[in-house]
Amino acid sequence: MSVQAFLYVIAVILLVLAALPIPTRGFSLGMLGAACALLAYAWPVITA
Secondary structure, eight states, X not given: XXXXXXXXXXXXXXXXXXXXXOOOSSSOXXXXXXXXXXXXXXXXXXXX
């Protein structure tokens, strides 16, 4: 599995967890998932 695919899988997991009523302190799982998805999307540009 490539790094880009791994980041997308992590992003999906975080976004699913953000939809559940799990209390988190100090950080948002949705924002973390969105940041991970953006990192996965930009991965070819970052590593080129």
